[in-house]
Amino acid sequence: MTAPPEGPEQQPTAARGASVARDVLERALAELVELPPGSARDQLLAGFDEARTALDRLADASPRDPHYLDRFDAACGALQSLADQTEQLHHPGTERFARRVAGAAAALQRRREHVLDEMVAVQETAELRDDPAAPEGPPEPFRVSTELPALRQLPTMNLRHLLPAGSSADPADGPASPPARRPGRGQLDDLARDCLAEIGRMGRLCHLDEDRLWSSVITRFEQRLLANLDALIALGRADLVPTGPLPEPDEVSRASEEQPGGEPATEKLATDEPATENGASPEPVELASTVDVIAALAGYTGESPADADRAFVRSLVLGSLAGEQPVRAAMMSIQRAHRSTLPAHRRALSLAPNPAITTEMKTLSLDDEPRLVALALDVLDARGQPTLAQATTLIAHPHVVVRCSAAAALAHCHERAVAAELVASQLDAELDDRALVALAEALLRLDDRRGLTSVRARLSEEQELPGAMARRARFQCLTLLALAGDGxxxxxxxxxxxxxxxxxxxxxxxxxxxxxxxxxxxxxxAPPTLHSGxxxxxxxxxxxxxxxxxxxxxxxxxxxxxxxxxxxxxxxxxxxxxxxxxxxxxxxxxxxxxxxPFTISASLAELQRDGVPQDVRQHALLELALLSGGVPVPRLDDWSARFVTALGDLARHFRQFDGVTTGRLHGAGEWPTRRLGERHRTVERLARST
Structure with a gap:
């Protein structure tokens, strides 16, 4: 007996949205008053076919499909592209069509959060269906990253695959030629590529823009990322690749041997084919049992050098391999990287576990390219290893991007008094508002009142001469005044x-x-042209x-x-x-x-619940930094497990001062300015007494 067809209420969220969008698209085309002539007509119809195909694929997709989210994004993109192309035609007969397609694209895009929830719900349902009474076996050998990435090793690493044509490399890195093709290698290469693509997708989902809402679902995306990272490394190690049950013990012989010349180990299987004419047994079939992970990484990330997801994958994988050579290879990649991918490289190196990254970042901070210098400072700061020596020499750098990164690094240096004087000295001479805001924030984080004085003075100038400040710098300055100021x-x-x-x-x-x-x-x-939301x-x-x-x-x-x-x-x-x-x-x-009356617990609460926008979390975290007395606060772009641990440590730090009549960090309803400049002394006294 066949199951009844799924009703609309049983269909996945994306499938329902695709059906609605498809209907809108078809009706809009049918109601077109007039098609544009010539090539414009062909362009419109080609865009229509592309959008229709993307919606058909999405309508057939399931939340269990690993490409479910990709199909959803492709459908949204195809609809929006069609709307944009039609609008650019400036043809009077297509105006209504463009508006309806744009509306369908926006309506489908609004379902994205529900699509993510649906994917998580499917995963949770699958976990609940597991037999709880079944004995729990030993963990899979390649699953070693729990909440945080583990530092892994590969038996051989042919890093020459990562170099551009004509580059020289250490001969110890292995031969540049790819390994010989063996039966089964195609399937293993496909598995490796799937792992790399999934790392990129999960990395994108874990990174939230300012208007995105934080959710505990992010931790599940992180675990999927780590699981794929472990699986990728396992594919490159013969001792970790599962071989499965054998049909008969005497039919199969295994040999996990590392082949000369850097070739992956192979698995030799004796076959039950008939003997040859001379009576000798045929040669055993050799099946590839490992993947050249570095070659797979180079191939996947090299296909689209300007893709931020692939840039993130490249640096994270190399930063998760033990030794100095993988990190040096990552540095060479960054020095050749497309400018738009540098934030992705920075984020990956901030999250990767290899301790050699710190040394390489200190070297990179001496580079001639300002954006690479700023990246190095940001990574050192994110890894909790900012150095006074590096930041001191760069706080007066001629490029504003470097000065901003140096100011942020000085805000987290242990040598608080020296760092504060360096920042204040540069602040007196600073002419660029972007760096001025970064320097003022650094002083406030260091519990120095001169930061607030500078903010007030600059905003007073803005009141006298409106529009002199860049919009972003002005907003950042107002943020500091709102969080650190008084009545x-x-x-x-x-x-x-x-x-x-x-x-x-x-x-x-x-x-x-x-x-x-x-x-x-x-x-x-409200403005009449304000769009929904x-x-x-x-x-x-x-x-x-x-x-x-x-x-x-x-x-x-x-x-x-x-x-x-x-x-x-x-x-x-x-x-x-x-x-x-x-x-x-x-x-x-x-x-x-x-x-x-405002208390520190109000800011902590903003960081402990779901559904809070990322910009709200940023404000709450900055608020805590200004009240902590110079104690480091967690970073929003860190691994969730590490963020939760650091936030707990910060909450315990504040609780040390609860109920104290003298030497408090903050009282209920107090303005932050009341104890500004005193909190770091309070913290230092407590540290000495304990």
Whole structure:
């Protein structure tokens, strides 16, 4: 008896979205008033066919399919590309078609988070179906990375595969020619390629942009990444490749021998073919049992040098292999890398386990290329190994990117007093706003009041001459003022908060004196061209009001809003009624968060729950850094396990000062400026006493 066909409610999320988008696409084409002539018509129809094919493939996909997410992204991209191409035709008959296709692309893209949840749910269901009573066998020999990548070894590494044509290399690296082709090698090469592609995909999913929401699902993506990394290394080791059960003990003989010339070991199987004419047994069939991991890595990542995912894979794999040679090979790759891939290389080297990366980064910091120097400083800082010597020589570098990275490194140096003086000295001479913000933040992290003084002075100049600062530098400067300032900074924040995200900073500042001005912003009409899910000043004002008051603008229990959504009450009458009834509960000269006097636990809570946007987590982490007395704080782009451990250590650091009447780091409702410049002394006294 056949199973009934799946209903719409049983179909995967992406399949339902593909069906809807396909219907919209077909109807839009059928309702076209007029097709453009000539090549424009052919271009439109070719784009239509491409989008239709991508949607068909997505409609047939399953969450169990390893390419499920890739098919979803391909369908979204094909729809958006068709909409863009049609819009660029500027043909009056296709305007409505372009709008409908763009709407279908946006609607499908909004399902992405649900698609990710669906993939995780399928994985969890598969785990729950495992027989709990079955005895747990020994762990797979190639699964050694748990929560963090393990440092692995390969018996041979032919690093010449990674070099461009005509490059010289150490002869010890092995021959440049690829190993001989053997039966079964194609399947093993395909497995290695699948592992490499999955490492890149999972690395992309684990990296969150500012507007993406943090979720504990990220840890599952990290585990999949690590599992594929282990499997890839196992494919290069004959002692770890599973051979499976043998049909008869006397039919199979194994030989795991390393062939001369760097060839992988092979498995020799005796066959039961008839004897040859002279009566001799035929030669045994040799099956490849390992993969040349370096050759596979070079082939996969070399196909698209400007692909950030492949750049991440290259540096992470090489940084996970033991020894100095793989790291040197990674350095040579970075020096030839496309500029757009440098952030991916930096992230991979920050996460990789090889300790030799530190030495190579110190060498790279002497390079002539400023972006490589900045990358080296950033990696050293991310690995918790910034050096005063490196940063001291580079804090006055002629390129602003290097100065910014050097300032960030000095903020985490153990020699706090020396680092603070170096940063302050450069700050006095700094003319570029990008570096000025980085230097001011470094001083604030070092618990030095001169950082806040510099921020206030620069923003005062911006008030007198609006538009002199670059938009990004201005936002960063306002962020520092909102998180580190006090009640006297409200006028400056209100005066300079023009963009929606700048208005939201008033919520982080937490002064109830900003409520009335925010209510006035709430009365502003939203821009009529604002797309669905976009930002507006009234929406940002409502978020800021919630972060200060903890209210929703009507009769509900106070709550905080830690996730990016437009589901906030923007009704001015309800907000005014609520504020008139509750205004007396808020004291002047007190910093509030979610309706309560601000405490350190409020920032910790932002980092401990799901559904919080990455930019909110960044603000909360910076808040903790400013209040810690110079103690290092976790990094958002670290492995989740390491982040959770470091966050727990930071929480214990703050708890040491709970209940202390003198020598506290922060009191409930205090402005951060009250103890600015004293916290590092408090921490040092505690360290000496213990």
């Amino acid at each position: 006297s900074d409200v006028p400056a924040l209100l005066s300079l908060a023009e963009q929606p995200r700048e208005l939201e900073l008033l919520g982080w500042h937490g002064d109830p004196a900003a409520v009335e001005p925010l209510l006035e912003v709430l009365a502003e009409p 976009g930002e507006s000043r009234p929406l940002a004002a409502a978020r800021a009001l919630e972060r200060i008051t903890g209210a929703t603008g009507h009769d509900q229990a106070p709550r905080g809003l830690g996730f990016r959504t437009d589901a906030v009450d923007r009704s001015l009458p309800r907000w005014r009624d609520w504020w008139s009834e509750n205004q007396e509960q808020f004291s002047a000269d007190t910093k509030y968060r979610n309706g309560e």
